[in-house]
Amino acid sequence: MSSLKRRYKDAIYEQFARVGKAVASPKRLELLDLLCQGERTVEVLAREAGLSVANTSQHLQVLRAAHLAEAEKRGLHVVYRIADPQVADFFHALRSLAETQLAEVEQLTRRFFAGKEGLEAVDRTTLLERVEKGMVAVLDVRPPEEYRAGHLPNALSIPLSELRRRLAELPRDREIVAYCRGPYCALSVEAVEILRAEGFQAIRMEEGVQEWRQRGLSIEKETL
Amino acid sequence: MSSLKRRYKDAIYEQFARVGKAVASPKRLELLDLLCQGERTVEVLAREAGLSVANTSQHLQVLRAAHLAEAEKRGLHVVYRIADPQVADFFHALRSLAETQLAEVEQLTRRFFAGKEGLEAVDRTTLLERVEKGMVAVLDVRPPEEYRAGHLPNALSIPLSELRRRLAELPRDREIVAYCRGPYCALSVEAVEILRAEGFQAIRMEEGVQEWRQRGLSIEKETL
DNA sequence: CAGCTATTCAATAAAGTTCTTGAATAAAAA
């Protein structure tokens, strides 16, 4: 093998590894997951991921250097977003690979959700079907910006933080299906806990907007 | 946010990062690329990636710990292979993301192939069409094991190492299209250089078996 | 303009990764 060829290969795989290195840190993956939901400021990302602002900024710059994310200055804030929809696809491929190959992921999830709700007892297919057909009240508990960017058809928007104050808006005669950002986001878990404590028939749906879209189902957007 | 939830999230993203860390090293990506072509022993992998055997073994164990690869002892040798076809899909997703997001990849490739062959002058669509229709002689220059595991329809198998000795088997009246493992494998580049020096009409095809399969085109396998 | 806020930069300590070397192991061949 010529040394020219060796040098070319080394250089090429080093480029590929830039992407790999960008997704080699748990915190950076959490930030990337948040960015896949929609654009956010450094401050918001830091709060949501439980990091210091300086540390968050440093991680975001790594994502930017690998061209997975891009930044835009808007007044006082810097807003980050994924550089291309392909980045979200890649993140989901990584997550799905980890789910199938690493038994620990399922184990951790089962342990965390154990006893929190009667999710296991529910037939997921019929639940989705009932959501799809509007036979249950669908509740989106994410922050309003995310709801506005895209939500399930006919979903009611009550962010988790306002849920206790706005219980009157919810039906007592129908089952309420709460959803949030997807299987690893626990907003809807907390929502279901609150609702059940208040005597509602509430259940959590694992699927978030991203998963819903991937199934080819329709998404409503706020027309601004 | 409850600290229980924070601990769950940290644990989950740490699992995802196991996959990320596995693909964070250029050499490990090169090994993974080779494994996506088919199973190989440690020795062969070390030689092909230009690494020491001990180092290769260490990298392979990282891939195994992340459940991206698995090992099987066969006599004196240990044979490694990808743990699941999904791993190959993931690797290709990473590669394709790097190709679209990192301008350096295309730049490096252009620079390496510059002057090596008149590839740029060829219309890729009509080339593929002619290959597909059998209008040109198709030459597979990979090692025979890889040819046997799957090759393009009607492709002739002459490993690069035997090419000079077996020139008589090739037609002088038709164009010869050489292919190997894909865009970053340079076996076919060398083959074309040899063939042209010997007066053949030869051209390189970037697509390898993996890419051919992904287009949904048929692959022939040796019936053993 | 002065003060305020959000973000980045720079320096550093702690932890982790990579490659090398030489020894250990385990299966096959002599």
Added chain:
DNA sequence: TTTTTATTCAAGAACTTTATTGAATAGCTG
């Protein structure tokens, strides 16, 4: 049984990455 071969293990040096701190910057607000 001894030798050979392929692989793994263990320890160490060089290097990289991560989180922390405090200072610097850049744009808004009064």
